[in-house]
Amino acid sequence: MSNIEIKYLTKNDEYKSLEITDSTSSTEDGVVSIQSVKEEWKKELASVSGVPEFKTEICYKTIKIPFDGTTKVPYPCLYTRTSRHWIELKVKYPADVANDVKDKIIKCATEGAIFAAAALAPGLVAPEAIPVLIPIAKGAFTLRFSECLAEEIRNTIEIDITHESKSGDWKRV
Incomplete structure (x- = not known):
């Protein structure tokens, strides 16, 4: 531009x-x-919940030593928690577009989101694969989204697909 x-x-x-x-x-x-002010439309494409996470740390246990008092002995402690991972589509478009254009952008984005979600869902079995899946989902989304909108409108829109996650608290096993 x-x-x-x-x-x-x-x-x-x-x-x-x-x-x-x-x-x-x-x-x-x-x-x-x-910059022209942009509005953002978001849509969760796919998610996986209950993903187990583990970590170990060194813990210490105090034991008695005959004639000498106590000492701390190191041992491994195991912690676990679960997390939720989701893939989110973000579509930013000019805030000053007419309502009918905004409605068309959201309609096309929703259609594209369905294609992107279909590309993502099978791979979410292994959350570590999510970074590889995002470009595939973006390609599927862009293909459908581009077919739906006129080029002049498409050129004013920013698209992003992100991996988000939220984890629970660590609990000692």
Whole structure:
């Protein structure tokens, strides 16, 4: 995408630049960028719950030693917890689009989400495989999503598929 650069004279008789791009930033050399405000639509594509996690730590047990008192003896302690993993689709689109365009974006995103979820579900048996599955899901989503929307609209939309997880507390076994 091309940037539009606007230069304007300041009261110090210097020129500052105003760049209009897709990202918001402010730099020390006086360049300020403006971003169109984006709205975000999210959808959970697939999830797996009850995934066991394990860790070991060194614990110490105090034992009595004859004639000398006590000492601490190290031994391995096993801890466990369960976690939930999910894959989430995020679609960002310009906030100022007309409601009918917004509805079309969400309709197309929902259709694409179904394709992405179908690509993900079988592989969730092994949560460690999730990083490999995300590009496959993104490809499936993009294929269906692109067929549904006009190119002018597609070019204003950002798509991301992320792996999220939440774990319970560690419990000693």
